[in-house]
Amino acid sequence: MKVSDRRKFGRTKLEVTTFAFGTAPIGNIFKPIDEEVSDGMIQSAWDAGIRYYDTAPMYGHGLSELRTGHSLRWKDRDDFVLSSKVGRLLKPKRRSEIDFAPWNNAAPNEMVFDYSYDGTMRSFEDSLQRLALERMDICFIHDIDVFTRGTDQPEVFKTAMDGCWKALSKLRDEKLVTAIGVGVNEWEVCQAALEQRDFDCFLLAGRYTLLEQDSLDTFLPLCEKRNAAVVVGGGFNSGILATGAVPGAKYNYAPAPDDIMSRVRRIEAVCKRYNVPLPAAAMQFVVAHPAIPSFIAGTRTVEQLEKNIEWFNHAIPTEFWADLKSEGLLREDAPVPVA
Numbered sequence: 227m228k229v230s231d232r233r234k235f236g237r238t239k240l241e242v243t244t245f246a247f248g249t250a251p252i253g254n255i256f257k258p259i260d261e262e263v264s265d266g267m268i269q270s271a272w273d274a275g276i277r278y279y280d281t282a283p284m285y286g287h288g289l290s291e292l293r294t295g296h297s298l299r300w301k302d303r304d305d306f307v308l309s310s311k312v313g314r315l316l317k318p319k320r321r322s323e324i325d326f327a328p329w330n331n332a333a334p335n336e337m338v339f340d341y342s343y344d345g346t347m348r349s350f351e352d353s354l355q356r357l358a359l360e361r362m363d364i365c366f367i368h369d370i371d372v373f374t375r376g377t378d379q380p381e382v383f384k385t386a387m388d389g390c391w392k393a394l395s396k397l398r399d400e401k402l403v404t405a406i407g408v409g410v411n412e413w414e415v416c417q418a419a420l421e422q423r424d425f426d427c428f429l430l431a432g433r434y435t436l437l438e439q440d441s442l443d444t445f446l447p448l449c450e451k452r453n454a455a456v457v458v459g460g461g462f463n464s465g466i467l468a469t470g471a472v473p474g475a476k477y478n479y480a481p482a483p484d485d486i487m488s489r490v491r492r493i494e495a496v497c498k499r500y501n502v503p504l505p506a507a508a509m510q511f512v513v514a515h516p517a518i519p520s521f522i523a524g525t526r527t528v529e530q531l532e533k534n535i536e537w538f539n540h541a542i543p544t545e546f547w548a549d550l551k552s553e554g555l556l557r558e559d560a561p562v563p564v565a
């Protein structure tokens with residue numbers, strides 16, 4: 227499988243490449259990335275034939291959208307697919323007065339949650355201006371999950387299913403966006419949204435990976451039935467499935483706990499037997515699911531990106547997947563790539 231292979235994006239007319247470029251790192255998450263490295267990664271992704279890019283107002287308080295737009299805006303607009311998100315408005319403020327964590331040297335904007343109709347319209351237009359693009363192909367309602375909103379989540383979800391839904395449906399009717407959906411860290415929230423509204427797609431972060439497949443129970447089958455596309459972000463679980471169980475490995479944006487470290491070590495032992503790089507398995511596993519057309523990978527350097535592009539294409543024998551299943555490291559019913 228090549229990163230440039232194209233797949234239909236659910237019920238829409240869009241086609242995405244099986245490998246997508248994730249832009250959370252170029253929002254300077256945890257530590258800064260130079261402008262040249264940011265642009266270099268996007269140009270390398272382009273040269274490799276990658277044509278799907280995912281960004282959000284949240285990433286670096288606008289910095290990721292600015293950088294993504296800078297690198298893409300002179301490309302043929304019909305030659306790539308871009309997703310961004312709504313749910314946070316950015317308001318200029320002095321850097322010294324902003325709590326940027328976990329971002330670093332981000333853009334000088336304060337972030338304010340807003341899932342109302344007017345807030346969604348404003349967020350959408352602000353994003354297009356930061357990107358300097360005239361349309362978004364995909365727009366996700368961002369972070370209406372318990373992971374981000376804690377006990378406020380039920381109220382936030384209700385507001386978004388009304389305000390964001392109405393605004394995004396209108397924008398879709400006006401052809402300013404082609405596909406609308408929800409981008410969160412919990413499949414349960416995606417499922418609740420699809421049960422209430424006719425969304426085209428979802429960005430599920432970290433919840434369908436080599437380390438966890440609970441979304442196979444009900445959510446992914448529902449997406450197949452409704453022909454809703456699911457793209458997976460955080461598919462390395464923020465690092466450990468790319469680096470392996472090394473000291474300091476990250477799981478869900480924090481140091482990996484012991485149980486995750488030992489599970490990854492067991493997966494790595496199977497990888498070693500078959501000479502399969504762990505990240506190759508992590509990426510190829512995800513896009514073997516028929517509802518998932520694309521794996522959105524974050525990278526910090528051109529070297530990381532080039533390795534991921536190579537690993538995406540690494541041949542993996544069928545026996546490798548069978549061993550993961552027989553050792554209880556992968557669900558029996560998980561679809562796996564055909565060699």
Ligand SMILES: NC(=O)c1ccc[n+]([C@@H]2O[C@H](COP(=O)([O-])OP(=O)(O)OC[C@H]3O[C@@H](n4cnc5c(N)ncnc54)[C@H](OP(=O)(O)O)[C@@H]3O)[C@@H](O)[C@H]2O)c1
Nearest residue numbers: 248249250409410431459460461462463464465468524530
């Ligand atoms: N709610 C949402 O909608 C949501 C949530 C999460 C993610 N996303 C999207 O999905 C994208 C991907 O998620 P993510 O970037 O958060 O996490 P990820 O793809 O799971 O992990 C990215 C991190 O893995 C490490 N990595 C990647 N390739 C590597 C390699 N070849 N060698 C060593 N380390 C490597 C890097 O860590 P270091 O930086 O430590 O080197 C990189 O920053 C995001 O950029 C974003 O576009 C969306």
